Structures are given as structure tokens and as C-alpha cells.
Amino acid sequence: xxxxxxxxxLSAYLDKELPGNEHTAVRAHVFDCASCREEMDSLATxxxxxGRCAAPEPAECFEERLIANVMRxxxxxxxxxxxxxxPAFTFAGIAACSMVATLLxxxxxxxxxxxxxxxxxxxxxxxxxxxxxxxxxxxxxxxGGIPVINVQSDPNR
Amino acid sequence: MFNLTxxxxxxxxxxxxxxxxxxxxxxxxxxxxxxxxxxxxxxxLKSMRRSFSSHVTAxxxxxxxxxxxxxxxxxxxxxKDGKVHHVVTQPLRRQGTESVDDGKRLxxxxxxxxxxxxxxxxxxxxxxxxxxxxxxxxxxxxKFGTSVKIAGRDTHCIVASPHDDxxxxxxxxxxxxxxxxxxxxxSSPEGGKRIIYDTxxxxxxxxxxxxxxxxxxxxxxxxxxxxxxxxxxxxxxxxKLGFAPILPPNLPMGFKVQDMQLTTSDRWRALAVRISDGxxxxxVYQWLSSNxxxxxxxxxxxxxxxxxxxxxxxxxxxxxxxxxxxxAFTRSGEIGTLQPAGWCFQPIDPAQDLVLTGWEPYFSPMxxxxxxxxxxxxxxxxxxGP
Numbered sequence: 226x227x228x229x230x231x232x233x234x235l236s237a238y239l240d241k242e243l244p245g246n247e248h249t250a251v252r253a254h255v256f257d258c259a260s261c262r263e264e265m266d267s268l269a270t271x272x273x274x275x276g277r278c279a280a281p282e283p284a285e286c287f288e289e290r291l292i293a294n295v296m297r298x299x300x301x302x303x304x305x306x307x308x309x310x311x312p313a314f315t316f317a318g319i320a321a322c323s324m325v326a327t328l329l330x331x332x333x334x335x336x337x338x339x340x341x342x343x344x345x346x347x348x349x350x351x352x353x354x355x356x357x358x359x360x361x362x363x364x365x366x367x368x369g370g371i372p373v374i375n376v377q378s379d380p381n382r
Numbered sequence: 383m384f385n386l387t388x389x390x391x392x393x394x395x396x397x398x399x400x401x402x403x404x405x406x407x408x409x410x411x412x413x414x415x416x417x418x419x420x421x422x423x424x425x426x427l428k429s430m431r432r433s434f435s436s437h438v439t440a441x442x443x444x445x446x447x448x449x450x451x452x453x454x455x456x457x458x459x460x461x462k463d464g465k466v467h468h469v470v471t472q473p474l475r476r477q478g479t480e481s482v483d484d485g486k487r488l489x490x491x492x493x494x495x496x497x498x499x500x501x502x503x504x505x506x507x508x509x510x511x512x513x514x515x516x517x518x519x520x521x522x523x524x525k526f527g528t529s530v531k532i533a534g535r536d537t538h539c540i541v542a543s544p545h546d547d548x549x550x551x552x553x554x555x556x557x558x559x560x561x562x563x564x565x566x567x568x569s570s571p572e573g574g575k576r577i578i579y580d581t582x583x584x585x586x587x588x589x590x591x592x593x594x595x596x597x598x599x600x601x602x603x604x605x606x607x608x609x610x611x612x613x614x615x616x617x618x619x620x621x622k623l624g625f626a627p628i629l630p631p632n633l634p635m636g637f638k639v640q641d642m643q644l645t646t647s648d649r650w651r652a653l654a655v656r657i658s659d660g661x662x663x664x665x666v667y668q669w670l671s672s673n674x675x676x677x678x679x680x681x682x683x684x685x686x687x688x689x690x691x692x693x694x695x696x697x698x699x700x701x702x703x704x705x706x707x708x709x710a711f712t713r714s715g716e717i718g719t720l721q722p723a724g725w726c727f728q729p730i731d732p733a734q735d736l737v738l739t740g741w742e743p744y745f746s747p748m749x750x751x752x753x754x755x756x757x758x759x760x761x762x763x764x765x766x767g768p
Contacts, residue, residue, distance in 0.1 A: 241580065241582050244452060245445060245453060245575075246575065246576070248580075351649060351650045351675045352677075354645070354647045354649060357499060357501065357647075358611065358654060359665065359696060360488065360490070360499075360504070361488075361501060361502065361504050361611060362656060362663070
């Protein structure tokens with residue numbers, strides 16, 4: 226990484242926002258390059274000075290007003306129902322009741338069939354069990370690195 | 383329908399958090415504790431030990447399992463008595479993943495699935511820091527490297543250079559006053575560097591709210607509870623699993639078997655052989671292939687089969703190293719199935735990676751022609767016995 230590339234990344238480097246490899250590369254470059262080190266020190270000083278500036282205080286009652294505004298937008302408008310007994314409503318009501326009843330019966334009937342299906346075709350992947358076991362396993366070796374497992378989609382499934 | 387695959391993915395994301403939760407446990411004594419002088423070995427041991435002397439709050443970045451060059455930000459709180467709380471704050475797709483270890487139970491909450499995994503705390507296991515440290519000293523040269531300032535703290539850099547050139551060089555940056563691990567980097571033999579974790583902010587407060595270390599399922603979260611794995615002896619393993627565990631007498635790269643544990647779930651029953659070279663850890667899972675389970679392709683796993691036994695090596699190490707470890711186990715398993723009753727074969731010369739590949743009768747019934755091989759050649763040896 227050359228000086229130009231390093232200096233473009235110095236701000237992100239100081240804020241620890243760079244990905245691992247870039248972070249390491251910038252650090253190595255700054256270690257050797259006096260010019261970039263000077264640039265970095267100067268940038269760090271500016272950041273520190275800016276960091277010392279007091280944050281603007283919100284106006285009084287800001288919080289209450291904000292919450293009230295949000296709540297006004299979140300609460301759905303209440304509908305005024307003007308329910309009148311009409312033949313159309315009667316028909317729709319009967320149709321809805323019969324549909325619900327049918328669904329309930331179907332659910333009851335299918336319930337008996339669904340159980341064996343679950344038993345014969347369970348999720349046989351052990352990825353979850355391995356990851357859970359690894360969580361337990363790392364406890365004995367805290368400095369031994371991080372046993373990261375990244376499950377990919379199974380091409381056979 | 384409860385989607386275990388999705389949960390598994392979320393657990394994968396939670397793993398580094400939990401792993402990090404264990405790093406602070408390795409924190410050595412806090413300010414005021416006798417220093418380790420100029421001995422890198424002693425500083426490493428200090429950082430490996432489970433001792434607690436101060437509360438810690440920190441913000442760390444950590445390698446993201448989803449991407450080689452991506453990191454996630456985690457807020458860490460640790461109490462003096464070993465309780466740990468973590469929350470992922472970045473990236474957005476992981477935000478809110480949380481874990482609490484109160485020293486007895488470890489609970490991991492996955493917000494997207496509204497699932498809480500509840501299992502025994504790893505802290506209940508025996509602290510084997512000293513044994514691992516001794517093994518690390520055998521397998522690595524430990525010395526101080528160039529120190530840097532991390533999160534405003536002066537550090538010691540402990541460089542662990544492996545004796546085996548296939549392994550990564552590891553750099554641990556620990557706080558000069560407390561021994562707290564602030565950064566860990568690895569360098570591969572090819573020169574690739576990776577930051578495994580790094581500390582952005584750290585404080586050692588005198589008080590910490592105990593409620594930070596409580597986690598209760600709310601909002602209808604589904605709780606998945608699990609028993610901890612049980613340690614096993616070889617004869618018990620055979621009885622409980624239906625096969626003799628495969629345990630090579632010698633492993634490559636200085637790895638040693640640390641423990642054998644029985645791990646069970648409603649889908650799976652396996653032997654987990656924990657191995658380590660002192661600094662790096664791996665698990666070799668073994669189970670009967672008649673137990674019809676699927677191994678989804680794993681970035682951190684290498685699998686094989688010996689007879690009726692399936693093997694899976696899981697570790698953060700490179701593919702090549704995992705395969706070498708797997709090969710040691712499969713060879714050992716093959717010899718185990720080949721050897722005649724009463725004979726007990728050992729590797730001929732582990733230094734040259736010379737192992738047994740089979741046997742044939744010799745002229746005398748009390749002798750065998752043993753076939754040997756390594757990467758470059760094969761040969762025979764006449765053995766007497768049993």
C-alpha cells in the first residue's frame with residue numbers, strides 16, 4: 226500500500242473502521258513511513274480536538290415532543306363502524322363462518338397425518354448441534370483462537 | 383415450523399461472541415497483582431488463567447464469520463466474579479444477538495428467530511490453563527514482540543512462533559497492567575495476516591450492575607435447553623456409542639488429545655475428542671455412520687469415514703491442517719480395523735510421519751510383516767509379538 230492509499234484510509238484507520246487486512250497494512254506502513262505517521266498524528270490531534278467540543282443540547286421538552294409525535298404516527302386511526310343489518314352482511318357472515326369451520330376441521334384431520342411426516346423426514350443436519358457444542362468447547366481454551374463455524378447451504382439438499 | 387438451519391446460521395454468528403466471552407475469563411490478575419517481569423511465557427500463562435480481579439467493560443471488534451475481511455462490533459461486560467454479558471452492536475444483520483454467562487448457565491439469544499439457547503456454562507469445566515500452557519511451550523517459541531498502544535493502554539506483545547511451519551504465528555497483545563487480552567492476530571506461513579479481535583475501548587470500573595448478567599426469555603422467546611457433554615473413558619465410550627473410539631497415539635503438529643466427551647441431542651449421539659496444541663483447539667467428532675445425519679458443508683470442518691465410523695474435524699485452522707489431523711485419525715482407525723487380535727500397533731516413527739498401513743503373516747505365527755508408509759515411500763517391518 227502506497228502513501229496515497231494509506232492517507233486516504235487514515236481517518237478510517239484511526240476510527241478502527243477498516244477491515245482486518247487493510248488495518249494491518251496501514252499500521253505496518255505508518256510504522257515505517259515518517260510522512261504518513263506525521264499525517265496520522267495530525268489527524269489524530271484534530272479528531273481529539275473535535276471530540277472535546279461539547280455536543281449541542283436538545284431543546285427543553287424535546288423528548289416529550291418527539292415521543293408524542295411518534296405515537297401520533299404509530300397509533301392507527303380508529304375506524305368508525307357503521308354496522309347495519311343488511312342481507313349482504315348476512316351472506317358474508319355465513320360464508321366466513323363456514324370457511325372457518327372448514328379450516329378447523331381440516332386442521333384437525335391433517336394434524337394426525339403431519340406428525341408421522343415430521344418423524345420420517347426430520348432435519349438431520351448436525352450443524353446446529355456442532356455449533357452448540359463448540360460454544361461449550363471454547364470455554365476450556367479461551368486463548369486458543371475462535372472456533373468459528375460458517376454453515377453454508379447444503380448442495381445436496 | 384422451527385427452522386433449525388436458520389438457527390444454526392445464527393448460532394454460527396453467535397459463536398465468536400461466546401468465544402470472546404471466554405477470553406476475558408482468561409484475564410489475569412488486575413492492577414496491583416505481581417507482574418510477570420520480562421518473561422513472555424509467564425505473561426501468556428497469566429492471560430490463559432481463569433482469574434478475576436476487576437470488572438471490565440469494553441467495546442471490541444471481532445472477525446466476522448461471514449466474511450474474511452469483515453468485522454463485527456461487540457459490547458462486553460464482565461464482572462469480577464466471572465459473569466459475562468455481550469451484545470452485538472454492528473453490523474445491523476447481527477444487531478441484538480446477545481449472550482449472558484452467569485457462571486452456571488450460558489444463554490444466547492437470537493433475536494431474528496426469537497430463540498434462546500440455554501446450556502451449561504463452559505466455566506463449569508475444569509481450568510486446564512497450565513496444561514495447555516505447557517503444551518504451548520513445547521510447540522511454540524514464545525517471545526516478546528513490538529508493543530503498541532491499544533485503546534489507550536500499554537501492551538505486551540507475545541509472539542508465539544510455531545515449531546511446525548504449517549501452523550500460523552500468533553500475536554497476543556495483552557494489557558501491561560492487568561494482562562487483559564486486547565488484540566489477537568495470526569500470520570499464516572504464506573504471510574497472510576488476520577486480526578481475530580481488537581479492542582476499541584476498555585474500562586475497569588469499580589462497580590457493575592448485577593442485573594446486566596441476567597437474561598430471561600421475554601416476548602414468547604422459545605428456549606432450547608441442552609445438557610453439557612459428559613467426559614468419557616475409552617471403555618465407556620465403546621459401550622455408550624457402539625464403537626471403539628479412534629485415538630491416534632501421535633498427532634501431527636504437536637497436537638495432543640485433551641479429553642473425550644459424549645455429546646448428545648435428539649438427532650445425534652457422538653464422541654467429541656478435544657485436541658489442542660496448547661494455543662489452538664480442535665474437536666474431532668466421531669459417530670456411527672448408521673446414525674443417519676447430514677453434515678452440511680462447513681467452512682471450518684473436514685470429514686471422513688473409517689469403517690462404520692464417521693469423523694469430522696472442526697477447527698478455525700486452515701483446510702490443510704484440518705485434513706492432516708483427519709488423516710491421522712483415519713489412519714489410526716484403519717490400523718485398528720486391520721490389526722489381528724492381540725496385536726497393538728503403534729506408529730513406527732512419528733517424526734517421519736511413518737505409519738502402519740497394514741499387515742501380512744510372516745513365516746512364523748508369532749511374527750508379522752507390517753506394511754508402513756509415509757508421504758514419500760512405503761516399506762515393510764518384521765514385528766514379533768504379541
